[in-house]
Amino acid sequence: MFTHYIQYLGSVFMGWGLGANDSANVFGTAVSSRMVNYRLAIVLTAAFVILGAVMDGDAGIRTLSKDLRNDTAFDSTATKADPDKAHRKALKAAIVISFAGAFAVVLLTILKMPISTSQAVVGAIAGIAILQHSLNIGSLLVIVACWVGTPIGAMFFTFIFYFIFRTLIRKIKPSVFIYDPVMSILLIVCGCYGAYALGANNVANVAAIFVGHGMLTVEEAKIFGGITIAIGVLTYAKPVMMTVGKSIVKLDAFSALICVLSQAVTVHCYAIIGVPVSTTQAVVGAVVGIGIIKGGQTINYKTLSYIWIGWLATPVAGALIAVFFYFLANLYYIPE
Template sequence: MEAQYIYIGLAAAFGLFMAWGIGANDVANAMATSVGSNALTIKQAIIVAAIFEFAGAVLAGGEVTSTIRKGIVDASLLEGQEELLIYGMLAALLAAGTWLLIASSKGWPVSTTHSIVGAIVGFAAVGIGVDAVQWGKVGTIVISWVVSPLTSGIIAFLIYMSVQRLILHQDDPLTKAKRYVPIYIFFAAFTITLVTILKGLTHVGLNLNLRDSYLLAVAIAVAISLIGAYFISKIEPDKKAEKSAHFHTVERVFGVLMVITACGMAFAHGSNDVANAIGPLAAVIGTATTGSISAQSTLPVWVLVIGGGGIVIGLATYGRHVIATVGKKITQLTPSRGFAAELAAATTIVIASGTGIPISTTHTLVGAVLGVGMARGIEAIDLRVVGRILVSWVVTIPAGAFLAIIFFFIFKTVLP
């Protein structure tokens, strides 16, 4: 009996630490664009991020958590030696956490998702056996790591092209912005609400049929769009600021839109990344309490709450500084460009979350930024950094796997 508490205690500690790290570092990517473009103050950004990261984690984080928990390792091979899965998941959490610490201190742009998936595959393949890995599923995940930045890049490219064509290239961009931005708000709100309703609300006990889900999403999106339109109608041109920057007032209109997409981005981030921290934790809890892996125990909501809470704590303790620093550095992402990137990334991530695929939210956002750049929207993108992301992409998986294997054998010897 006692061993179980040790396992759960360790897993909870490691999982909380991962969640803290995600909140401290990765959330900044979701929020800094809004702060950098003055659409939100830091304080507002923290509040928005806390609410929507938590909501995303709890409402829509279940599918990805389930994939990390039991989609990668084939549990049927572990009948009778369930403790191996516990050691492995503990090792994976510790390995991913350690690798992220090493990488951050060296300044390498690594992904939490890649680390944890690499670690789980590593301990399963070496610690248990190559057959223990569900290679089909792993293949899908790895392909999604290529597809998700591409998809968000293409969406961002198309969104920004439409912004240029409909608003920025016109003689009276302000009138056009006031007309079209509420429509963009509608689409942003609709996509995110719909995926949440379709994928998220089931485990809080709400079951709607497909038609009702669409109707509800449309209703919510119209409501949000109307609220946005109200705030936009109150924006008056600032003649003095217009003199040095013609698009000053237009960008303020986009600023309203950006508040919405920032909420969406925080929500999407919470829904996908919470799994990196609590997927292994859920696996440990499930196995330790039921004594079997194959048990169809559902994911307890309180585990999602721990993950969401951990992210919020990370955000409040350390993330605010990162948001401030990053916000200052990405001034090229003005509201008109930033919303295109955020909306594209959030849409891609939320859809991935709904399908249960763990992707790198940061890489998806980077793909979106490149998409805006392709639409000639960004002044300068440093391709060396993009190259470094590709390298760390390739290095992270074996590194996570290697560390997980070491920790796995240590736990196997040390733990009861």
């Protein structure tokens, strides 16, 4: 019974790390600049993450559980000559992947580095798939292309939303006593949407691996993933929230709103397509978009490059840790 729960521990850690990290992309700018109360932000994020995971998490789970591998090497339900051995092998791979991804995420979270959990998990899956000669290169390339497309997409949405909202505000010219509460409400609404998109897109990172190995149904995986992410949001979101919110660029309420909305729309689009992407990449793309509109002088390039290094390091770290754990898991003592 106890060992049954132990096998999900890696994903619990992964969900926790994801929640702690990525909730910063939803309410980070608003909380760090004191536009939205921290407690309200984390409670809303947790609730909408679960909602997003349950309502819209299917497509991403399908991609990570099936499409990234060529064969059924890990699939315990597949017909095998020795089904019991196949099940043990699949279980071992799932546990290794979940622990490797979680380890990479937790490690980099403690280093307060805004990283991509999607990249950590995909890196771990790809690492094991390479060992098993079952990597679907085509699917991997699609996912990597989507990763590249994430900041660009968010930047594109930033330009669109910025000019639409700016035109509206210039036309209405609201009083500061109207503008401010409207902004606060919009920041909360867009934050909730961002949390929904986060849950919908990233639940696959936490739970898809167990679906692929027949350990959880899709419905169970969505609930399990959503709850673990929510726990991360509720318990350890503040440090990264402050790093993301304060270090990249000092955002005013209007820019913060545009960033959150752009990243939410981008991440939700990928959730519908079924490609788990990084909300961090999306929010940084949006912030860079704001920087470009405002002339570039608002961007903290040092922090930005620090984040880029994290992005490159994450999939590689995920893959290497997975390979190392898999190697450890396959060590046997053979008495002479």
